Structure formats: structure tokens, C-alpha cells
Amino acid sequence: MAAPITRKIALMASHDWTLRAAMREFLDFLDPTLTWKGKKYRLELIRAIAKPLEVGTDLSKMADLFVDRTTHWNPYYRSWAHQAMNSLARMVNHSYTFAVYDKHSTYDIMSLSMHPDDRFPKTVLLPQFHPWSDDQKKQAWWEFEQRLITENTTLGFDEHRRQTDWDKVKSALESAKLADKREEIIREHFYEAGDYLKDTVEKVFKNRFPLYLKKAYGGGGGKVYRIDSLEELYQRYDKTGDEAFHLQEGIEPFDVFYRAMGIGPIIFPMVFQPDKPHHEHYSTEKPAMDPQMFHRMESYVMFINSYHRWTYNSYECLLKDGKLHPIDFANACPDSQFISLHVHFPLLVCSLMKWLSFCAVTQKDMKIDLEMTRYLKFLNAPKRSQIKKFEFCRKNSEAYFEIDTFQEFCEENFKGIEDRMIQYYDEKFDDIIRFAMEFSNFPETEHDKFYHQYREIMEKQWRPNAREYLKPVIFK
Numbered sequence: 001m002a003a004p005i006t007r008k009i010a011l012m013a014s015h016d017w018t019l020r021a022a023m024r025e026f027l028d029f030l031d032p033t034l035t036w037k038g039k040k041y042r043l044e045l046i047r048a049i050a051k052p053l054e055v056g057t058d059l060s061k062m063a064d065l066f067v068d069r070t071t072h073w074n075p076y077y078r079s080w081a082h083q084a085m086n087s088l089a090r091m092v093n094h095s096y097t098f099a100v101y102d103k104h105s106t107y108d109i110m111s112l113s114m115h116p117d118d119r120f121p122k123t124v125l126l127p128q129f130h131p132w133s134d135d136q137k138k139q140a141w142w143e144f145e146q147r148l149i150t151e152n153t154t155l156g157f158d159e160h161r162r163q164t165d166w167d168k169v170k171s172a173l174e175s176a177k178l179a180d181k182r183e184e185i186i187r188e189h190f191y192e193a194g195d196y197l198k199d200t201v202e203k204v205f206k207n208r209f210p211l212y213l214k215k216a217y218g219g220g221g222g223k224v225y226r227i228d229s230l231e232e233l234y235q236r237y238d239k240t241g242d243e244a245f246h247l248q249e250g251i252e253p254f255d256v257f258y259r260a261m262g263i264g265p266i267i268f269p270m271v272f273q274p275d276k277p278h279h280e281h282y283s284t285e286k287p288a289m290d291p292q293m294f295h296r297m298e299s300y301v302m303f304i305n306s307y308h309r310w311t312y313n314s315y316e317c318l319l320k321d322g323k324l325h326p327i328d329f330a331n332a333c334p335d336s337q338f339i340s341l342h343v344h345f346p347l348l349v350c351s352l353m354k355w356l357s358f359c360a361v362t363q364k365d366m367k368i369d370l371e372m373t374r375y376l377k378f379l380n381a382p383k384r385s386q387i388k389k390f391e392f393c394r395k396n397s398e399a400y401f402e403i404d405t406f407q408e409f410c411e412e413n414f415k416g417i418e419d420r421m422i423q424y425y426d427e428k429f430d431d432i433i434r435f436a437m438e439f440s441n442f443p444e445t446e447h448d449k450f451y452h453q454y455r456e457i458m459e460k461q462w463r464p465n466a467r468e469y470l471k472p473v474i475f476k
């Protein structure tokens with residue numbers, strides 16, 4: 001028989017020390033020769049190395065699949081990924097939509113596709129505050145003037161030789177004043193006058209608090225404020241400057257905070273505890289879900305991910321009064337460290353192994369074109385029922401992820417992967433825990449303590465229940 005074909009999976013620069021190590025070691029442990037449509041394949045994990053890149057270079061030749069863990073924090077790789085897509089490279093997440101689509105825009109699209117049994121929290125995009133109130137403007141002018149004076153002053157050996165270029169200061173102030181005047185005109189012509197904060201709180205939120213004031217574009221856990229009163233809203237809004245925020249209904253008190261990982265069509269919910277320290281954000285519980293509710297959650301994750309062509313993303317929603325309330329899902333570089341995921345980490349590794357292999361071996365069409373018109377025409381049709389819209393999204397997501405073909409591929413190649421993971425755990429997983437400590441943010445003096453803590457969680461909680469933890473979901 002012909003020699004196996006090599007399929008390469010390239011990882012872009014990443015801080016996921018444990019994920020990288022586990023993927024490589026587990027792959028070595030499995031040492032699989034995969035088969036598909038009568039041919040044999042071997043997998044190779046490689047790295048996408050940053051080096052000078054000439055435009056027009058075809059990057060698709062380098063690997064069969066690229067895994068982006070980088071482009072939101074590294075501008076070189078962002079441009080690199082865009083060039084890779086220009087050469088039709090297969091990317092695990094679409095790098096244009098990842099760069100462009102933000103929290104607010106994903107909210108908007110999500111709100112159009114909800115199942116009637118759930119609810120999208122009321123959410124409003126606010127105009128940015130800048131330019132400011134008179135007092136703040138005076139303060140800003142004063143600071144600007146002082147800065148100009150400092151910048152245009154040369155100090156001498158003695159006081160007499162100190163010189164300020166007042167002409168420069170004056171002309172800079174004059175042009176700034178002109179620009180400022182134009183800004184004011186823009187504000188007058190294009191922005192709602194009056195107290196739109198108060199109006200929004202009254203009309204949209206019926207004066208109910210708490211509300212959440214959150215930066216509209218997301219990005220790493222900052223600038224999210226819980227607001228208890230109109231007075232507090234004014235105070236916070238005063239400080240938002242020229243950044244855009246939205247105001248969202250607080251879903252409180254909620255029963256469960258679910259954060260689901262979406263790896264291709266494999267969706268696994270975990271219980272999220274944002275108030276705990278970072279390494280305890282994910283609970284060690286394997287949540288048992290109501291099958292219908294899971295179906296809805298799975299459909300939402302698959303829709304957001306297939307619509308944006310993200311196949312490695314996470315999705316946050318709050319369960320209150322039996323309804324799911326989605327709150328955050330433009331996260332196409334979800335935390336994937338052992339330190340954070342612990343008991344859920346082996347499932348992440350198995351899921352990635354399946355999905356990445358599937359995309360690389362079958363040369364899956366990740367579909368750079370977005371089919372937005374088709375989706376949006378359906379979702380915006382005023383007379384169409386919400387359930388029809390929900391079902392349309394589900395059906396199209398299943399088609400995007402090629403669910404049947406994926407299952408067939410896993411059946412052929414990864415049957416029993418769970419048993420192999422358990423074996424791998426028993427023989428080698430200790431190395432991963434040690435490695436996790438070495439690259440963690442825990443102080444070195446505490447590595448030993450945390451090593452034992454994580455080992456205990458894995459030994460006492462994961463190992464006796466490994467089969468349950470390795471299923472994407474368990475049902476009530």
C-alpha cells in the first residue's frame with residue numbers, strides 16, 4: 001500500500017504551554033495512522049515561525065491547517081494570518097471576522113436567532129461620551145496646554161538659559177481649538193441631544209437595576225462595570241472617554257453561569273465562577289444538563305461559530321428562571337491552559353485532536369466566504385417565527401461543521417480515544433502537571449503546593465469519573 005500522506009497542523013505563537021505539550025505528547029502516545037477514503041495519513045504538529053514575509057507569498061503550502069492563538073495580541077501575526085487567508089490557507093478561526101467582529105456585533109446577530117424558550121438580555125449601544133462636559137473640557141485643555149509648554153521648553157544649565165517656544169505653543173493651541181470646534185459641530189449635528197442615559201434607563205430598562213456597562217468591543221476582562229443606580233451610571237459614563245460601551249440588563253441572581261467550549265461541532269459546557277481567582281474560574285463540576293436546554297445551548301454556540309467561521313471559541317451564558325441568557329461569545333482564543341481547565345483539560349485535548357485532524361486530513365473547506373446575506377435575509381424577515389429562525393441556524397451550522405462526515409471520521413479514527421486518554425493520564429499526565437507549574441504565574445515557592453492541589457483534583461475527581469468528564473455533556 002502507498003506510504004501515508006503527511007498532514008501538517010501549524011500552531012501560531014502561543015502562550016498555551018500545557019496545551020502544546022499535551023497535544024504533542026498525546027499525539028506521540030497515540031502514534032496514529034489515520035485513514036480516510038482509502039488513504040493513510042500521518043499528522044505532524046509544527047509551528048508558524050515569525051520571519052520577514054514578502055507579499056504574494058503563498059502561505060497555504062506551509063501547513064494543512066493553522067491554529068491561531070495569537071492574532072488578537074500580536075500585530076505581525078494578524079497581518080500574517082490575513083495574508084495566509086489570501087492564499088486560501090485553512091485557518092481554525094477566520095482571521096478577518098476575528099479581527100473585526102466585536103462583542104456588540106455578535107450580540108446583535110445572536111439576538112436575532114434565539115429560541116423562544118430563552119432570552120437575550122436587553123442591550124443598548126451608547127454613543128461615546130467624548131467630547132466631554134464643560135468642566136472636564138477645561139481640565140483637558142489645561143492638561144493639554146501644560147503638556148505643550150513642557151514639550152516646547154528647553155532647560156538650560158542655569159535658569160536664564162531656559163527657553164519656551166511660545167510661538168509653537170500658541171500655534172498648536174490654535175489648531176487644536178479649530179479641530180475642537182469642528183468636533184463640537186459634529187456632535188451637534190450627529191449626536192442625540194439631551195439626557196439619553198436617563199431616557200434609555202427609563203424606556204429600555206424600565207428603571208430596573210443592576211445594569212452592566214461594558215466596553216462594546218470586548219477584549220480581555222476589563223472595563224465591565226456593574227451599575228446599581230442612575231447616579232452610578234453617570235459617574236461611570238463620565239470616565240468612558242472616547243471608548244464605546246453598551247449597557248446591558250443584569251441577569252441576577254442567576255442559577256448557573258455556563259461557559260461552553262466550542263471545538264468544531266463538539267460543544268462542552270462547564271460551570272464558570274468569574275468571582276474566584278483566575279485558576280479557579282472553571283468549576284471542577286461536570287454539569288448535568290437538561291437535554292433540551294443543552295440542545296439550545298449547543299445550537300447557539302454552533303451558530304455563532306459557524307456564522308463567523310470560528311471553530312475554536314468559547315461561549316458564556318447565564319441560566320435564570322429556566323432560560324439561557326447569552327452574555328459573551330466573541331472569544332475566538334479561549335483560555336486553554338491546564339491550570340484553568342484542570343478536569344476539563346483532557347476533554348479539550350481529545351476534542352482538538354479530533355477536530356484538527358478532521359480539518360487537516362479531509363482538507364475541510366473552512367469557507368472564507370461568509371454567506372451573510374443568506375443568513376441575514378432569513379433572520380431579518382419580520383413575519384418569520386423565532387423558532388423557524390432558530391432551526392434555520394441549527395441546520396446551517398450542522399452543514400458548516402459537516403457533522404455527519406465528522407462523526408464518520410471520528411468513528412473510523414478515534415474510536416476508543418477516551419480509553420487511550422485514560423491510559424495516557426495514568427502513564428504520563430504527571431509531566432503535564434509539572435510542566436503547568438513551571439510555566440504558571442504561581443510564585444515559585446508555591447509550585448509544590450499547587451502541584452499537589454492539582455494532582456489531588458485530578459486523582460480524586462477526574463480519574464474515578466474519567467468517562468463522564470471525557471463526554472462533551474452529561475444529561476440529567
Ligand SMILES: Nc1ncnc2c1ncn2[C@@H]1O[C@H](COP(=O)(O)OP(=O)(O)OP(=O)(O)O)[C@@H](O)[C@H]1O
Nearest residue numbers: 212218219220221222224248249250251274327328
Ligand atoms: N448581563 C449580565 N448580567 C450579569 N452579570 C454579567 C452580565 N454581563 C457581564 N456580567 C458579569 O461580568 C463579567 C464580565 O462580563 P463579560 O463576560 O461580558 O466581559 P469580559 O469577559 O470582560 O469580556 P471580554 O473578555 O470579551 O472583554 C461576567 O463574567 C459576569 O460575571
Ligand SMILES: [Mg+2]
Nearest residue numbers: 221316327328
Ligand atoms: Mg466574559
